[in-house]
Amino acid sequence: MAFSKIREYFHAEYQPGERKLVRKLDFFILSFCCLMYFTNYLDRSNLNNAYVSGMKEDLNFQGNQLNIINTCFTVGYVLGQIPSNLSLYYFKPRFFFPGMMLVWAGLTMVTASAQSPQAIMAIRFFQGMVEASTFVGTHYILGSWYTERELGKRSGIFTASGLAGTMIGGFIQAGIYKSLHNKSGLTGWRWLFIIDGLITIPVAVYGLLLFPDTPATTVAPYLSEAERELARSRVPPPQVPERGTFSLHFLRRVLTSWYWWGFVGLWCIAGETESFSSNALLALYMKAHPAVKYSVAQLNNYPTGVPAVGIASTLFWATLTDFLGGRRWLVGFFIGVTGVATAAMVLAAERDPASPRSTAVVFAAYYWAGAVYACQATFFAWCNDAMRYEEPVFRGVVLAGMNLGNNAVNAWWSIIFYGASMAPWFNRGMWAMIACSIALAVWTAGLMWKGRREDQRRVALEAERFAAGDDDHKGAEQVPEDKV
Template identity: 50%
Template sequence: MSRLGNLTGSVWGGSSHSKSERKLLLKIDWFILSYCCLMYFTNYLDRSNVSNAYVSGMKEELHMEGTQYNQINTLFTCGYIVGMIPNNLILQVVPPRIWLPAMQIVWAVLTFSTSAVGNVHQVFAIRFLQGMAESSTFVGTHYILGSWYKPRELGKRSAIFTSSGLVGTLFSGVLQAAVYRNLDGKAGRSGWRWLFIIDGIITLPIAFYGFSIFPDVPTTTKAFYLSKEERLLSSSRLDATDTTRSPLSWNLAKRVLTRWRWYACSLLFAVSGETESFGSNNLMGLWLKAIGGYTVEQVDYYPSGMTAFAIVSTLVCATWTDRSQARWPVLVYMSVATAIAAICILVWSSPTGLKFFAYYLAGASYSGQATTFAWANQICADDQQERAIVLASMNMWNNVVNAWWPLVFYPATDAPRFRKGMIAMLATCAATLAVTWLVWYLERREWTTRGADVEDEGSKDRVDDDENPSREKNSTDVDTKL
């Protein structure tokens, strides 16, 4: 049993924990991850439902033309960008247990509204507002995870959270196929409209669950399931991390802008996040619809294979990187796998089976997401407010690129070949490798500088002792008198 416990601990990150710390981890794993994963599940369920609705009748019913599908995604991205940093800064003022569920209720209402649209322009407006509300979820959760977990615990939790969004994508295809088969035409509504109604029904109770159990951050938590001792332990065990709350000030801007972290981490995800274009633009679904010969249900089902491989890659890579504490190899794996997939699709004479393999292999692109944000949490662990800004900026700049990237390289009118997109993907993979090296180098340089500073401080103390031999004696005398 002890061997089993050690194995479980080495995989889950708790082999060296005391009994009280293991009990604390069990509680926060359940209450934090359960809500965050369910919240992100509904977040991605909603995002994926738009692409599934498009290939399941929405295009024809709303008379969509040209790149209007891409414009829907772009407007969602614009709303996402606008809401990103404000949402993360609000978490410094409004308790996360209030703000995150409140935003979830907002996007649930907007999801219901999508089921009643009469034209594509109404979808444009709803998706922009929905992007603003949903931008609270991803970076907000990574901020919360970085506040509760140590570096050796963080990667796996980030991966579980990221995978919950992928499960939402996976479930969306299955759900849309089932809705189309069983509800299309019921009560005079098309199947794709029922999809948004069901999505909203799933979302609302999860928001109310968040109001009741989410614990905020260690320094402010009043969660009913944590004892006073556990609240103190949750802060003290992160002794390498700045978990204090301080008022927002202009000094924050100075700290962020005069360090390398904001620039390098933002650039890393702005570039590496574009490797996810296979999945985020549902290229496989658009390819299947364009070449014909597949039913609506098959077009909804078959891309799920990419999502399934994405989940496996994310969890395996996160487990490995937590044990090794080396984050960069995951980004190398992701870039190489995605480059191979792009080459297989770019060579259009390749057989259909190889294209299926390529699209499924492209699911590896999602494995870098959890690792990149765990890496940023680790880099900025000594400054809570900087960490909030850096995490939000990473996702914000990635979405700034996403606002125009699909329109240029992955327009729906380019289906089924996406030749421009595959060439862009190869360039993105090469750029990801270069920026990964840059972040690795800057992090190592900072470590070296910190080590030198510590040595200099120690040398200074030794010199002071030599110059004032009575110093230690006097200190001892004072202690004795006290």
């Protein structure tokens, strides 16, 4: 029985021409979105790489100024969330995404000229505003093109590309430091910002030329008219007509819906379970190690194991939850266990801080903690799945609200619990991680229950309409048994 289910999953039935269409979508949509997110995270993570590669000493960083810079970025990121997603209704994605990329590429290269931490704070604030366009905007686009059966894997591949940017950023910085340090009068960490910005530009040009927008607006030359119609038919229509205006009535509807509070609350909690990785705690632990002096290459290369684990975990859980019919909530329980266990490992290692065994336990804990990155793809896919029958602008605002809520918490969370001056043990942060992980498991259970009740309500409503002979609504909200 299990074998037949696996066979069915990998040999799904397609409509005539649908398999070819999906291959085209994968090539053009995923290639651009993944490259865009790769450069996004490359530009974002290079600050931590630069910090441990000489920037701290060159610019005379004091106390928690690194965390304050990250907070400035987060504040800009929060302010840009909902405006960025709403902009997708007024500007075609193939213009909007590349435009934002060119702006953040320029800001990244300008960072190379910074002479003080305060200058970087200002640059990162504006960089956060423009980079807010990428993550939730792409999840909105993926939800517009892909079916529920296909969405998890694509979301996982997209998220993994960002982690690849984090991972490869360490190797790039190590290579730049070795080959370009003090070339043309610039230190290695300054060259990092210049090169990262240059890498972004050709990706933006590629998107401008070939990104297909949405099924309703696409004019991509590689899609025939029949394929465009097929793409529109694959995604179920919303329960209510899409509105073109953003009104107070619409805002009230959003803020009183369980989708908003359920999924925004989910990501506010789940996003903080990524704190070990997103705050580069392993690199800061190594920099402040009580017994070992690590080289610049080691400080950049050893932490790359964290996003590597994140990539493997993301792809595994995205594929598994697709295979299990969209049971994204499983990841919430896995992350709850992981967060409690890894924080407990670091707390235990602190008792004998200078021993080799303590160091091994801390490395193991931070590497394992990288697995929590799986929640990015699966939780945003969960929201896309749950809101598949809602109007697109509603879904887009909730997706943006998820990231907005999480980053609003991030703006102060990292300073309180993971300040650079708290290295190497971050004792307060370990207890915060345990609390967040337990809260995530509880919230996941509640959201899973609510989602099931909503599915039952929709099926019951559809049955009533069929019984009443309302042929106009037949199939409009029907939940398909065989998802492509």
